[in-house]
Amino acid sequence: MSAYKFDRIKVLIVDDNLHMRKMLATIVQAFGVTSIYEAPNGVQAWDQLRKNNPDIIFLDWMMPGMTGLEFTRMVRTSPDCPNPYVSIIMVTGYTQLEHVHLARDAGVTEFLAKPISANTVLARVTAVIENPRAFVRTPDYFGPCRRRRHDENYEGPERRGTGTPKGRKDQSAQTENRGAP
Amino acid sequence: MTDKPIEIFTPPNTLKAKVGGGSGGKPTLDMSAIKRAEQALETLKSEFGDWIAADVQMLLSSRDAFIAEPTAERQGDLYRASHDLRGQARTFEFPLVERVAASLCRLLDAPTAVKALPLVDAHVGAIRVIVRDNIKDRMNATASTLAKELETRVTEFLTQT
Numbered sequence: 001m002s003a004y005k006f007d008r009i010k011v012l013i014v015d016d017n018l019h020m021r022k023m024l025a026t027i028v029q030a031f032g033v034t035s036i037y038e039a040p041n042g043v044q045a046w047d048q049l050r051k052n053n054p055d056i057i058f059l060d061w062m063m064p065g066m067t068g069l070e071f072t073r074m075v076r077t078s079p080d081c082p083n084p085y086v087s088i089i090m091v092t093g094y095t096q097l098e099h100v101h102l103a104r105d106a107g108v109t110e111f112l113a114k115p116i117s118a119n120t121v122l123a124r125v126t127a128v129i130e131n132p133r134a135f136v137r138t139p140d141y142f143g144p145c146r147r148r149r150h151d152e153n154y155e156g157p158e159r160r161g162t163g164t165p166k167g168r169k170d171q172s173a174q175t176e177n178r179g180a181p
Numbered sequence: 182m183t184d185k186p187i188e189i190f191t192p193p194n195t196l197k198a199k200v201g202g203g204s205g206g207k208p209t210l211d212m213s214a215i216k217r218a219e220q221a222l223e224t225l226k227s228e229f230g231d232w233i234a235a236d237v238q239m240l241l242s243s244r245d246a247f248i249a250e251p252t253a254e255r256q257g258d259l260y261r262a263s264h265d266l267r268g269q270a271r272t273f274e275f276p277l278v279e280r281v282a283a284s285l286c287r288l289l290d291a292p293t294a295v296k297a298l299p300l301v302d303a304h305v306g307a308i309r310v311i312v313r314d315n316i317k318d319r320m321n322a323t324a325s326t327l328a329k330e331l332e333t334r335v336t337e338f339l340t341q342t
Contacts, residue, residue: 003213009200027222093268
């Protein structure tokens with residue numbers, strides 16, 4: 001495997017806790033990232049996002065004022081966002097499935113549980129590089145496809161539309177109709 | 182049932198285009214990058230004592246503010262301080278702080294936590310003592326007994342309310 005050239009990407013770290021920001025910055029810097037921006041809250045993060053257009057955002061869930069979920073929804077839906085497809089890695093102490101679902105429904109790309117380590121951070125970064133998610137736009141949602149994996153062998157009903165799931169390839173700009181709920 | 186249009190599309194993978202490399206198949210981790218990061222974190226360890234002391238100080242001031250004015254906003258502030266400790270204490274090598282902070286988060290998750298101020302205070306006091314006495318052993322008899330007792334009291338409180 002050839003190494004990633006991390007010096008070509010920009011990373012934004014959003015966390016109200018200075019220590020967590022420092023730890024994450026230390027880890028991604030060691031990976032080779034040189035353009036690292038930090039913000040302690042959603043408002044400053046939004047400014048950084050518009051100014052620097054990062055490739056990956058590490059985002060805390062619990063912040064005073066705008067929460068990580070609210071920030072994610074803003075990134076995905078605001079017409080002022082420079083890149084609504086930006087990879088968002090939610091960093092949180094929440095590990096219950098319901099929280100994972102909430103994060104996923106808000107448009108988070110990956111989920112990184114605390115305590116973090118160099119291993120887990122690189123695993124999530126690798127995941128957003130190697131396995132980009134398809135995006136979905138519905139009247140109620142815009143963000144990464146909430147189906148984590150596409151199963152080529154799935155033979156059940158296509159609940160999202162009327163098309164056949166088997167053999168479905170790249171779904172670029174595909175439009176479907178919602179079938180069963 | 183109304184038909185609502187759903188658009189599914191794959192944006193260009195600009196991230197992959199920028200970083201290049203990778204396995205081209207099943208992703209594998211770059212062990213040299215991990216090693217560099219672990220070494221960098223090792224150098225940070227000397228600061229962990231100061232960091233957890235600062236986080237505990239934030240917890241204490243949030244506790245004081247909540248007890249003086251037990252509003253939902255102050256409860257939220259205390260929850261965040263506790264949540265930070267829950268997420269980072271193990272990294273800072275204080276696993277029992279993580280455990281007690283998790284119990285405190287569970288208590289503060291309840292809107293009725295304002296009725297259990299002594300129990301809130303007991304959690305904060307336990308965390309302060311564990312850090313003050315530098316108890317890093319998860320099996321420390323006194324501290325783990327205290328943690329278990331706090332967890333039991335929280336369960337009892339949440340059952341009653």
